[in-house]
Amino acid sequence: MILDSETKAVELPEDHGNELRLWLRLLTCTTLIEGEVRSRLRERFDVTLPRFDLMAQLDKVPDGMTLSDVSKRMMVSNGNVTGLVERLVESGHLDRRTSDSDRRVQVIRLTRIGRAEFRKMAAEHEAWIADLFSELGEKDVRELMRLLAKTKASAQKSAQARAV
Amino acid sequence: MILDSETKAVELPEDHGNELRLWLRLLTCTTLIEGEVRSRLRERFDVTLPRFDLMAQLDKVPDGMTLSDVSKRMMVSNGNVTGLVERLVESGHLDRRTSDSDRRVQVIRLTRIGRAEFRKMAAEHEAWIADLFSELGEKDVRELMRLLAKTKASAQKSAQARAV
DNA sequence: CCGAATTATTTGAAGGTCAAAACAACTGCC
DNA sequence: GGCAGTTGTTTTGACCTTCAAATAATTCGG
Structure with a gap:
């Protein structure tokens, strides 16, 4: 009944099938x-997506960023970034140095080679x-931009509410 | 120049910034x-998302599916499904048996317990x-449903074209 | 200046992910 | 029947990912 969804007075489970279908479709698109x-990155440049993403973050800032900044920007865990950076320093794409002002902080930047390679890939x-x-x-x-902005705001609000 | 984007006669790189921004926004939404x-699945039910997804596939079919079917549906690799199923059989959520008609084929189904747990989580x-x-x-x-359907079709077409 | 709380990063364990190779069982052709 | 090619699954190895615990360095209140 329409009344139910308006009044929100019901105890019975409401129908959220549309939102669920929307979510699945969103997920399918993104996964696809x-x-x-x-697979194109692997095929064409033999590079993984996480490495590409990390380099993309760094390409925007000539002076480098701290690991924490990177992990926030990429929305992945700190520990994750540690390993990723490890391998990219190893392969010569990244330069890593300890901050002068705070010896806990590691600042990473693209090397000249890393930047050049990234630009080609990008x-x-x-x-x-x-x-x-x-x-x-x-x-x-x-229209998609607009609706996705709204979606993001909605999800953030919901996540925020849960986090107390 | 507008002419350029109409005639497609230019060699210079075109501006695809909008599509790129759209993609990043789509990715952000999904990731979020x-x-x-x-994290809610972990917190509330101590289960991982891939396990939940696998069980969701199986909940739809009482008679079970083969591993290949699952891997196609979930859009993940075969080897991935093997390990996932392994752990879910181990924990008693899944039942796995070799097909009578084709001894290569493994048919997996939710156990009674697996189904009950899944329904609660779902x-x-x-x-x-x-x-x-x-x-x-x-x-x-x-509107999002409509636009994402269009997006999916577009991406599939592009992927298909590459696969030759 | 000292200790407590905070912040940045690393480590370790468990799990998820893929591509490619190996294996196993089926199908079809002769 | 038997070999050749195909198909379903598993294994392998490298990488990615998270969470939670450990380390290390800074900041702040007293």
Whole structure:
């Protein structure tokens, strides 16, 4: 009954099937695109998506960032970043140094080589994304941007509420 | 110039910034919600998201599915499913038997306990999702569904084209 | 200046992920 | 029947990921 969903007075489980279907579709889209990007990165540049993402964060800031900053930006755990950085320093893409002002802090930056490699990858990456979304018109893109912004805000609010 | 994007006659890199921003926003939304679901599942039921997802697939089919079916549905690799199933059989949530007609094939089903546990989790899960999307109106949901369907089709087409 | 609380990072254990190779069982062709 | 190719599953090895505990360095109140 329409009344129920308006009054919220019912104890019976409400129907949230639409939201669930929406979530599954959102997840499917993301998984599909992410998998595609992942495999193109591997195929074309022999690089993993997490490494690419990390380098993308660093490309934006010439002077580097701390590990904590990176982990916040990438929305992954601290421990995760430690290992990722480890391997990228090893391979010569990243430069890591202890901060002068705070000896707990590690500042990482792209090396010259790392930056050059990233720029090459990023250019192709951008073209892949454009191609993956190419059936969407300009208006679709705008509308999706708007709705996803709203979705993000909604999810953040809900997550925030739980975190007390 | 507008002409450029119409004629496609240019060699210069086009601006695909909008698609890229859209992709990043899509990814952010998904990561945010997925992380939230993941941590609620762990907190509330001490179960991982992949296990929940696998059980969700199986809940739909009383007679079970083969491992290949599962891996296609979940869009993950075969080897991945093997390990996942291993642990769920171990914990008593899944029943696994070799097919009579084809001895290569493993058919897995939820056990009575597995099904009961899943149903409990699924009910809460659905409520979480509804809450995470609660700021979206009915119209927003419909519109997002439509645009994501279009996005999925676009991505599939692009992926298909690459696969030759 | 000292100790407590805070903050940044690392480590370790458990699990999830993929690609590629290995294995096993089926199907079809001769 | 038997070999060749195909298909379903498992294994392997490398990497990614998280959480929680441990370490290390800073800050702050007294």
